[in-house]
Amino acid sequence: MIISVRRLTKQFGSFRALDDVSLTVADGSLTALLGPSGSGKTTLLRIIAGLDLPDRGSVHIGDRDVTRVPPQDRGIGFVFQHYAPFKHMTVWDNVAFGLTIRKRPRPEVQRVVRELLQLVQIAHLADRYPSQLSGGQRQRMALARALAIEPEVLLLDEPFGALDARVRKELRTWLRRLHDEAHVTTVFVTHDQEEAMDVADHIVVMDAGRIEQEGSARELYEEPASEFVMSFIGPVNRLDDRYVRPHDLDLAVDPRDGARPALVERVVYLGFEVRVELRREDGLRFWAQISPLEAERLELVRGQTVFVRAARGRSFAGALPVGAGMRGPETTGRA
């Protein structure tokens, strides 16, 4: 099912959560809504689900205008950020809920629930209550519950946010595989760019209630449309009016064309990469990411002068005022 939203606006008091947002989600795609908190990504998801109503604009699922259709009749499955399990019901009853509401015959309910619990690998926990499950198990239960009604669209709000790192990685892979098998149009919200790039085949970057850019992970990383997208998707240095990825900086011991001298302030070995923290003669601090092999060849030591050249970088019209700063390694997030 194609999801298409047109010119959505949503205001909460004086806060504009969505500002004239239009978006088309391709049939059978796995799309991530990516942005910092307050960017409007969750509001957009909840409006698609019918849990919030837009002030203006429309939502279509397939050929149907569902803008005023209640969530019950939208044919969606929704996984809540904290899973919203029915605490007074067992895992089995949670998953069966949508089917019993639809008054499906008992044998069918039993078959579907059994299959789903096996699919999400919690069949042995069917008689437990949600409070007796771990975070990852609750997440799987919430997914099974949403899938039980065979939704045409699956919507997930920060599905992996509350899980520890290992379980998160595992469930990501699992969601990707599930999507590839079931081909349900899936939209999920995340603030983690790595998660979006890992799982989604289409990423929509949002900021301050607007869509900044959308595209594949590669497109967003290689061809960012704005300074915001460039710095949100991966680390970046600001050198004068150019934005340069730390791995696009060439370091040399001897002077050469287009290279400027900089002082090595610190060399950090991270195993698979080496981070070199640098300071230019005008005091500007930035950093370069090089391979361990490269670091070995250059024999970098603290206090040494190197010559730095940007292999490539981007300039954006109407960039931030000078002094808004280049981004040091501590502000870019991707270690």
Next chain:
Amino acid sequence: MNLATTRAGQALPERREVAAHPHAARLTLRAIGLGYLSVLLALPVLMVFLRTFEHGLEPVLAALQRPAFGSAFWLTLQITLIAVPVNTVFGIIAALAIVRRRFPGRSLLNAVIDLPFVLSPVIIGLSLVLVYGQTGWLGGALGDLGIQIIFAPPGMILATLFVSLPFVVREVIPVLREVGTDQEQAAYTLGASRWRTFWRVTLPSVRWGVIYGVILTTARSLGEFGAVAIVSGKISGRTETLTTHVEERFLAFDLVGAYTASIVLALMALAVLFSMTVIQAGRHDKGNH
């Protein structure tokens, strides 16, 4: 080596002192707590029990067989059986409105619900007489229709409804707030209507609040004296409840009669308390909340 032994030797008695101290403190606290409770609660109740059976079982049985006692007992039961369900339904609706809806007068409603807590039952009784009495605001009109409220069971039911109104609301509101709306929204996305969501999700998830509220409402309805005493007129055999019956017997110097009715009332209250304890135990055993 020498040093270490000395240190250990010094440390040991110190540690023993530290350990002994909280033990003594705990015992003292326990003694104070139990002493306070027994002087204040257990002793008087025990005295009533002892006094009741002072002259053996026969006077007690005689008191139980008095028609006035029987009528008071049944009337108390009837009033409770009407007041509790009505206030339970009202309480759940009011709690939902206060927590989930935004409407003008919401905070006023929230404040008014506590009125029976802050007003003395005597004032509640008097105000009901003012409205529903023969010369009252509504009472005259109702009297012309042949409906008597004051000095009759309907007034007593009204008074009991009034004094026991806040319990379910006050017990359900915090639970409703804590549960939040996530589960209800999940039910909507799974296709459940608002009505089915209420029965399948909302009500079960606030059931402990409702149960506590019902128990407290029951206890209050059984034991209400002041408001009921004023609106009932305390007509023996017709508008007496167990509490006013106790007073009537006491003033008539029939101490055994008063004590017997007291004990019946106390046993009903204890049954309520016991059911509360059992339910609470069940709740912790299941671990499903």
